[in-house]
Amino acid sequence: MRLREKRGMLLVLFAAILLLATSAASQTIEKSEISGTVLDQTGAVIPDASVKIIHVATGSERALTTGADGSFAANLLSVGGYRIEVSAKGFATTVVKGVHLAVGQNLIQDVTLKLAAVGHTIEVIAPSALGAARPSGL
Numbered sequence: 001m002r003l004r005e006k007r008g009m010l011l012v013l014f015a016a017i018l019l020l021a022t023s024a025a026s027q028t029i030e031k032s033e034i035s036g037t038v039l040d041q042t043g044a045v046i047p048d049a050s051v052k053i054i055h056v057a058t059g060s061e062r063a064l065t066t067g068a069d070g071s072f073a074a075n076l077l078s079v080g081g082y083r084i085e086v087s088a089k090g091f092a093t094t095v096v097k098g099v100h101l102a103v104g105q106n107l108i109q110d111v112t113l114k115l116a117a118v119g120h121t122i123e124v125i126a127p128s129a130l131g132a133a134r135p136s137g138l
Helices: 003-030
Strands: 032-039 050-055 061-065 071-077 080-087 093-101 106-108 121-125
Touching: 032 080, 032 093, 050 071, 061 071
Parallel strands: 032 106, 093 121
Antiparallel strands: 032 071, 050 061, 050 080, 080 093
16 A cells, blocks of 8 residues: 555544544533432431433433432433422322433432322422522521
């Protein structure tokens, strides 16, 4: 091969590697995470609770079960709006609406379940969905 052809091939190879590296890095940066702990009204953790994290725009769903410490974590989530549905035996289902993930955000969203009759659902609006309003003078 001539020197000119080798340089051309090296340039193409370098460009391909750079493109792949940039693509992989951007995919990692665009992903976010929602984690938290499921608690009862006394602050005790609830193991084996069912957690569904639903992307509002696409309807895609991630189903999780809390660990022995009541924790859950869903990583590699796309940016956008989410709804979190949490249920456990003996507790009312709680729905957290208005959860929004930004690029690379690791959001902690703890959820408190209340004792209730079977089939009872409680809806909660995430604090971030309410804006930055805070009581003044308190």
